[in-house]
Amino acid sequence: MARDADGDLEFRCGEQVTEALGLADLFDGLVLSFSDPRWRQRLLSVERTEVVEMPEGQLELVTTSIEVRNACTPDDVDAHRPWLDTAGKPPFEDFDNFEVDRADRLANLDFLGRALDQLRAIEPTHPWWSAICGRLDELQEAMVEWDPTTSPEPQWRSRVTGEHQQRRRLCDFTDLDGETRCFDQHARFTPHAGRLHFRLNPVGPRLIVAHIGLKL
Known part of the structure; x- marks a missing residue:
């Protein structure tokens, strides 16, 4: 067990x-x-x-x-x-390094401003930092392999679930284009109940991150 x-x-x-x-x-x-x-x-x-x-x-x-x-x-x-070539990447050094490298390293991921602010507030020495960087790398890997024409979502590398109907209202955020959308899919990170909320856009395809922090 x-x-x-x-x-x-x-x-x-x-x-x-x-x-x-x-x-x-x-x-x-x-x-x-x-x-x-x-x-x-x-x-x-x-x-x-x-x-x-x-x-x-x-x-x-x-x-x-x-x-x-x-x-x-x-x-x-x-x-x-292909997996071996990308496995075990070290975490981003800090938020400045994240901003410089994310366009290449996380090429299929976009971030709402609120998610970037949340990540900026986490010190690289905090246990969450490495855990979050690992989850973002996993999401990117899954997105690279995803074919939206054959599967409704990627083959996730860690547990990803959506919220139940009663809790989905907590996951509404203003998207990059100004529209309000539900970002109820989420990955987990530890310690404590860390959540990384996002939604999928099959065009691109893209994964848009809306929340990085405690469980909503």
């Missing part, structure tokens, strides 16, 4: 509980396997079960199907090369 800030997690591949695949999912990593026939796949199908607090306050078990990167031959490693 692996843990994150949102509760206990259990990962199963077939009928087998697997901590290694769970850690690979939590840290957006790669599993190295031996040549057992069960593991001769570059993407392993895994069922992730977690305890989730629902909007009404009750706790429920939620199971999600995910895919975990796997390699057991040199050809498998080559197949994952």
Whole structure:
């Protein structure tokens, strides 16, 4: 059983509980396997079960199907090369460095002014800084691989969900073009209940970040 800030997690591949695949999912990593026939796949199908607090306050078990990167031959490693070339990037040095480099490093991401102000207020020495930079890199990676004509949203690298109907009104923000839109999709970061709210625009495609901070 692996843990994150949102509760206990259990990962199963077939009928087998697997901590290694769970850690690979939590840290957006790669599993190295031996040549057992069960593991001769570059993407392993895994069922992730977690305890989730629902909007009404009750706790429920939620199971999600995910895919975990796997390699057991040199050809498998080559197949994952695009991810390997971008994995493990250091965080931005500070907000000034973020502003200079984001057009290249986060080429598919846009930010509302309020989100930039929130990020500017976070010191690079704060634990949130590295966590947020990692989430932004993951979102960019997912956006690069997304084809809006074949899938309604990208293959996320960490847990991304939308708000329930009762809470969506909290996610309305003035968009870049002056229109009010709902930014209810959100990724998580720790410590505490950190949230990064955004919406998708299939034209581009683009991901527009509206909120970086505590849970709305």
